[in-house]
Amino acid sequence: MVKALNADDGKEIWSVNLGEKDGWFSRSSxxxxGGVTVAGGHVYIGSEKAEVYALNTSDGTTAWQTKVAGEALSRxxxxxxIVLIHTSNGQLQALNQADGAIKWTVNLDMPSLSLRGESAPATAFGAAIVGGDNGxxxxxxxxxxxxIWQQRISQATGPTEIDRLSDVDTTPVVVNGVVYALAYNGNLTALDLRSGQIMWKRELGSVNDFIVDGDRIYLVDQNDRVLALTTDGGVTLWTQSDLLHRLLTSPVLYNGDLVVGDSEGYLHWIDVDDGRFVAQQxxxxxxxxxxxxxxxxxxxxQAKDGTVYAITR
Known part of the structure; x- marks a missing residue:
C-alpha cells in the first residue's frame, strides 16, 4: 500500500494498493x-517482486510499471x-523516466554470500556512483x-562467512569532486571522482547511509556508535557510544542537530559540535x-507498525 499524506495535518490524500488480485475480493502483497522517490510529478518505488512503479503524485494512479532484473531493495x-535501479542480483539498470523502458543494464558482480540490501546510486556530472556487494x-x-572505473574499498577477509562480508550497501556521497563511500566490514573511503583512486581511508564499517556536511562526516557504525569525522583524512572529532546495539537508523540533520531513531522507538538529538545528547524522546x-x-x-x-509522525522542535 502506498499512501500520500498532507504534511500539515497527516490526513490521507490518496492511497493505492499495488498488490495483484489473487481472488474476487483479495490482493497479494x-x-x-527500499523507500520512495518523488520527482517530476511521479512517485517511484520498487518491490521484492522485481517490479518498479511510477505513480502520479496527484492521485496515485500508475503512470508505468516495469519488470527489472531482480528484487529492487534500494530506493x-x-x-x-533516467530512473536508476540497483537490483539484489547485482545489476544496475537505467529506466527511461517517461515510460519505464529499460535503456541499459550493467553487471556489478555478486559474491556467494551478501547482506540483504543494496546501495542506492549517487549521481554527479553525468555519472552514477554505486556500491556493490563485492566490496x-x-x-x-x-x-x-x-x-568508467571500479575501486575496491572492502576486502573479504576473516575465518567465517560473516567476517568476509564486504558489501557496500550505503549510498555514496559526492562532494567537490570527492566520492565518500562506506562498506560493512571494510572502510570509510574517499575516492577521486574522475579516476576512482583512493585518497584516504579509515577502518570503519556500516550499512547505514551517512551525511557529509561542510568539512564533516556524520555516521552510525555497525556497533551503533555515532561519529563525527573530518572530510580531510577522516580524523575522528567525537564519538557518541551510549546507544550501542540499539539498531540505530541512519542520521539526519535537523535544526542544527543530528537526529537518529532506534529499535525501541526513541529519537535522539545529538549536538554536532561535541556529540552530547541535546534531547531524547x-x-x-x-x-x-x-x-x-x-x-x-x-x-x-515512519515506525515499524506503519504510523507516520511529524515532529517539530
Missing part, C-alpha cells in the same frame, strides 16, 4: 521495498531523465551505461527502522 534514483564502488556513465513502541526525513520544517519518520 506487492512487497514494496530508485532519478536524474537526467567495490563503481562509476557508470548514465546515458550510455559504460563503466520516546515516540513509538514499535520502534524505527528507517531514518527520519525533513520536510517543510518538520521531522518526519
Amino acid at each position: 506487492a512487497l514494496l521495498s 530508485p534514483v532519478v536524474s537526467d531523465g 567495490r564502488v563503481s562509476a557508470v556513465l548514465m546515458q550510455q551505461g559504460q563503466m 520516546k515516540v513509538d513502541s514499535s520502534g524505527f527502522l528507517t531514518e527520519p526525513t525533513v520536510a517543510d520544517g518538520k521531522l518526519l519518520i
